[in-house]
Amino acid sequence: MRRVLFFCLLLFAFFLLPSSFLVAQSRPLVSPSATPIYQRLLPQVARIKIFDHHAHPGWADDTEVDPAPVPPSVLPLRLREENPDWVAAARALFAFPFSDLKGTHGRWLADKKAALRKSRPGPQYFDALLDQLGVETSVANRITMADYLDPRRFKWVFYIDPVLFPFDTSGLAARNPDQAAFMPNQTKLLRRLEQQVGAGGHPPGLAAYLSFVTRVLEDHQRRGAIAAKFEIAYFRSFVFDDPPPETAAAVYDKYRSGGVPAAAEYKTFQDFVFRHVVAECGRLHLPVHIHSSAGAGDYFSLAGVNVLNLEPVLRDLRYSSTTFVLIHGGYPFEQPAILMALMKNVWLDSSATGSFLLYPQEFKDVLRRWFAIAPEKVTYGSDAFPIDERIGAEELYWFGVHNARTATAAALAEMIAAREITESQAMAIARGYLHDNAAGLYR
Numbered sequence: 001m002r003r004v005l006f007f008c009l010l011l012f013a014f015f016l017l018p019s020s021f022l023v024a025q026s027r028p029l030v031s032p033s034a035t036p037i038y039q040r041l042l043p044q045v046a047r048i049k050i051f052d053h054h055a056h057p058g059w060a061d062d063t064e065v066d067p068a069p070v071p072p073s074v075l076p077l078r079l080r081e082e083n084p085d086w087v088a089a090a091r092a093l094f095a096f097p098f099s100d101l102k103g104t105h106g107r108w109l110a111d112k113k114a115a116l117r118k119s120r121p122g123p124q125y126f127d128a129l130l131d132q133l134g135v136e137t138s139v140a141n142r143i144t145m146a147d148y149l150d151p152r153r154f155k156w157v158f159y160i161d162p163v164l165f166p167f168d169t170s171g172l173a174a175r176n177p178d179q180a181a182f183m184p185n186q187t188k189l190l191r192r193l194e195q196q197v198g199a200g201g202h203p204p205g206l207a208a209y210l211s212f213v214t215r216v217l218e219d220h221q222r223r224g225a226i227a228a229k230f231e232i233a234y235f236r237s238f239v240f241d242d243p244p245p246e247t248a249a250a251v252y253d254k255y256r257s258g259g260v261p262a263a264a265e266y267k268t269f270q271d272f273v274f275r276h277v278v279a280e281c282g283r284l285h286l287p288v289h290i291h292s293s294a295g296a297g298d299y300f301s302l303a304g305v306n307v308l309n310l311e312p313v314l315r316d317l318r319y320s321s322t323t324f325v326l327i328h329g330g331y332p333f334e335q336p337a338i339l340m341a342l343m344k345n346v347w348l349d350s351s352a353t354g355s356f357l358l359y360p361q362e363f364k365d366v367l368r369r370w371f372a373i374a375p376e377k378v379t380y381g382s383d384a385f386p387i388d389e390r391i392g393a394e395e396l397y398w399f400g401v402h403n404a405r406t407a408t409a410a411a412l413a414e415m416i417a418a419r420e421i422t423e424s425q426a427m428a429i430a431r432g433y434l435h436d437n438a439a440g441l442y443r
């Protein structure tokens with residue numbers, strides 16, 4: 001009788017469990033000797049308020065989120081719609097009652113979000129999302145800030161790449177379909193920047209152009225931006241030469257008013273202006289964020305984005321007061337990246353790599369290798385971005401938080417079990433990674 005009663009209670013408890021417990025969620029496989037430690041650490045890690053160092057919050061119809069929309073290409077497995085984590089995320093955040101996103105199920109989610117958007121006007125929708133996920137502050141990497149993002153919770157990081165494209169870009173656009181999609185937008189955004197800082201067209205002389213670039217940085221900083229972001233890896237390689245000003249000035253004078261520069265001429269000019277931005281950001285105490293991992297699109301250059309190409313810039317004495325954040329942690333070159341982060345002015349961000357490129361199992365191993373070398377230089381990010389009216393930034397914020405908490409607790413548990421660190425050191429590493437290391441850069 002007691003056994004029957006126990007069985008009934010068990011069944012009852014099963015049906016009373018929150019539905020999120022019944023959806024498969026990806027997880028790290030913790031080595032057996034570390035499992036009890038993992039179970040002890042995970043709830044403590046989950047209580048740490050998060051600083052998300054890289055995200056693109058916004059609605060799918062907001063064109064200010066991303067200046068370089070990549071033409072459709074094959075997605076990594078974790079971003080594909082069949083990934084069960086989409087359902088787990090939608091269920092955790094919106095009580096999504098279905099087990100896939102097909103047809104009317106996806107419609108349900110879009111309608112739910114539209115209704116919530118109405119009932120939580122202005123900044124309330126995204127504030128509530130951060131609250132739900134335990135995120136204190138999130139970077140908003142966007143062209144401009146949105147009035148529906150609370151500036152107390154969302155810190156603006158703007159794109160500085162357009163200043164690298166003052167000349168005719170048709171030669172660059174002809175290289176491949178991705179560049180053909182990117183280039184017109186860079187030109188358009190440069191025109192906007194010129195208007196914003198009151199510069200009409202390209203001023204005569206390189207010195208005047210550089211002073212325009214500086215004004216762009218200062219203007220964004222004055223309007224609340226906390227860092228400047230390069231997504232330059234989408235446009236060209238990280239091999240930056242160090243041309244003398246006369247060479248850059250000659251290219252500028254030749255093409256300022258028209259004409260199509262040869263690829264080598266454009267590169268020389270960009271190498272020079274990139275270095276000017278990096279130096280000026282040091283003077284202005286404006287950290288420089290650099291997309292430094294594999295990227296989307298069929299023509300993204302993996303060889304070009306190898307962080308070892310950046311080494312001559314990062315180790316250049318002239319930029320020793322510039323703070324560099326290697327966004328996405330260099331993946332798949334994440335090991336040289338953490339070794340470069342031993343430099344006093346270089347940090348890594350784990351977004352994308354840790355949220356939708358890798359599952360928690362693989363990310364746990366990446367984090368463990370990073371924590372073993374320079375834990376105080378690793379920062380958390382989600383790279384959350386809008387996709388369509390059904391799925392997007394909300395679910396990807398969940399991906400990031402879910403991955404980071406489980407992978408952090410697992411990596412640290414294994415390090416404790418291997419007697420590499422103590423439990424109190426482990427919690428200090430977790431607090432640093434999830435919040436303090438990034439927050440400390442912007443105080």
Ligand SMILES: [Zn+2]
Binds near residue numbers: 054055056141383
């Ligand atoms: Zn991003």
